[in-house]
Amino acid sequence: MKLAMIGFGQAGGKIVDKFVEYDAQTGSQIVRAAVAVNSAKADLMGLTNIPKDQRVLIGQSRVKGHGVGADNELGAEIAEEDIDEVQGAIDGIPVHEVDAFLVCAGLGGGTGSGGAPVLAKHLKRIYTEPVYGLGVLPGSDEGGIYTLNAARSFQTFVREVDNLLVFDNDSWRKTGESVQGGYDEINEEIVKRFGILFGAGEVQAGQEIAESVVDSSEIINTLAGGGVSTVGYAEEEVEEQSSGGLLSRLRGGGEEDDLDTAHTTNRITSLVRKAALGRLTLPCEIEGAERALLVMAGPSQYLNRKGIERGRKWLEEQTGSMEVRGGDYPLKGRGIVASVILLSGVTNVPRIKELQQVAIEAQDNLEDIRSQSETNLHELVNDDEDELESLF
Numbered sequence: 001m002k003l004a005m006i007g008f009g010q011a012g013g014k015i016v017d018k019f020v021e022y023d024a025q026t027g028s029q030i031v032r033a034a035v036a037v038n039s040a041k042a043d044l045m046g047l048t049n050i051p052k053d054q055r056v057l058i059g060q061s062r063v064k065g066h067g068v069g070a071d072n073e074l075g076a077e078i079a080e081e082d083i084d085e086v087q088g089a090i091d092g093i094p095v096h097e098v099d100a101f102l103v104c105a106g107l108g109g110g111t112g113s114g115g116a117p118v119l120a121k122h123l124k125r126i127y128t129e130p131v132y133g134l135g136v137l138p139g140s141d142e143g144g145i146y147t148l149n150a151a152r153s154f155q156t157f158v159r160e161v162d163n164l165l166v167f168d169n170d171s172w173r174k175t176g177e178s179v180q181g182g183y184d185e186i187n188e189e190i191v192k193r194f195g196i197l198f199g200a201g202e203v204q205a206g207q208e209i210a211e212s213v214v215d216s217s218e219i220i221n222t223l224a225g226g227g228v229s230t231v232g233y234a235e236e237e238v239e240e241q242s243s244g245g246l247l248s249r250l251r252g253g254g255e256e257d258d259l260d261t262a263h264t265t266n267r268i269t270s271l272v273r274k275a276a277l278g279r280l281t282l283p284c285e286i287e288g289a290e291r292a293l294l295v296m297a298g299p300s301q302y303l304n305r306k307g308i309e310r311g312r313k314w315l316e317e318q319t320g321s322m323e324v325r326g327g328d329y330p331l332k333g334r335g336i337v338a339s340v341i342l343l344s345g346v347t348n349v350p351r352i353k354e355l356q357q358v359a360i361e362a363q364d365n366l367e368d369i370r371s372q373s374e375t376n377l378h379e380l381v382n383d384d385e386d387e388l389e390s391l392f
Helices: 007-025 039-043 072-081 081-091 109-124 145-162 178-201 216-223 247-252 254-275 306-319 349-382
Strands: 003-008 032-039 055-057 102-108 130-139 163-168 228-237 293-297 324-330 338-345
Touching: 003 007, 003 081, 003 109, 007 032, 007 102, 007 109, 007 130, 007 178, 032 039, 032 081, 032 216, 032 254, 039 055, 039 130, 039 306, 055 081, 055 216, 072 081, 072 145, 102 109, 102 349, 130 145, 130 247, 145 163, 145 228, 145 293, 145 349, 163 324, 178 228, 178 293, 178 324, 178 338, 216 293, 216 324, 216 338, 254 293, 254 306, 293 306, 306 338
Parallel strands: 003 032, 003 102, 032 055, 102 130, 130 163, 163 228, 293 324
Antiparallel strands: 228 338, 293 338
16 A cells, blocks of 8 residues: 655654655555654654655744644644645645555644644545544653643544544553653554555565455555554564465465465464454454454465465454455565454544543643642732832
């Protein structure tokens, strides 16, 4: 699937930057164009892979390149005001060559959480290609203002995109890990999962053809209908061997081949279960997911149609969905077999309910704090006897 990726804010820019690096390393040809948008000049300068002429600084007349300080209302305002500057960078994207737009943002800060929904709405008004969001939820330890930002941004973002893919930092940060180290690792996890998902079906020179190709239409159909999506992932290391490709998988063989086929099938079904029932990008109950897509990636000799079909049927049973697609993605040189599962239209998501409840409490507390702050300031600067006269 060929994407035009736009990173909005610090987290969004870093994710897209990592996608561009992944594309260069793997030759997956996912990123057809990459743009970074931010109100903080330092964050844009810190990117290493997105071309400098594709980095857009917004809000200069308001915040002078210093960011919006976690004020996502201000982030939304400057995105609206400077949308023409963002569009100027998007105009350079060969839209006829992309399958979809992907707007990436952290939902806890100011620029990304405020601006990403504004951009998504703008893109949907102009283009016919699907516009997807990749939103990253802040950890619960990051503070009330970030939780409040995320809850408000989530509600808005999910309405403006064709589907919102969510990654929850709370489920991925390790205890005692530095903030920067944690985010770097999280970005690696994001790109690994979505890189295989979006890379399936993009065939490079010399790459083997899949038995059951997962092309961009399969992904688009799985994400159709809107809502929230999560991705599961599981992998197992394998020893790569020379392979005869598709013919060697189809022709069958003797008893040894039968044993290998059984082992391969069992590995696939095991990885499918681990991916679906393990750590999802957004933890949820998979029962009730409206649509699902299974991608099995790895050396072709470790992939077979029987295992993928079994995995697909198991997913149908677990989700209760009749729209479960599946296919393989031959990958050489990585020494792994991986299962990637996209679950779309999930609704039983405890983290979102918790986020909204904490945000409501944070909003009430912030109003109390602001009211008390005004009272304290008044008591501090006003003398009791009104003996001092104001300058004006």
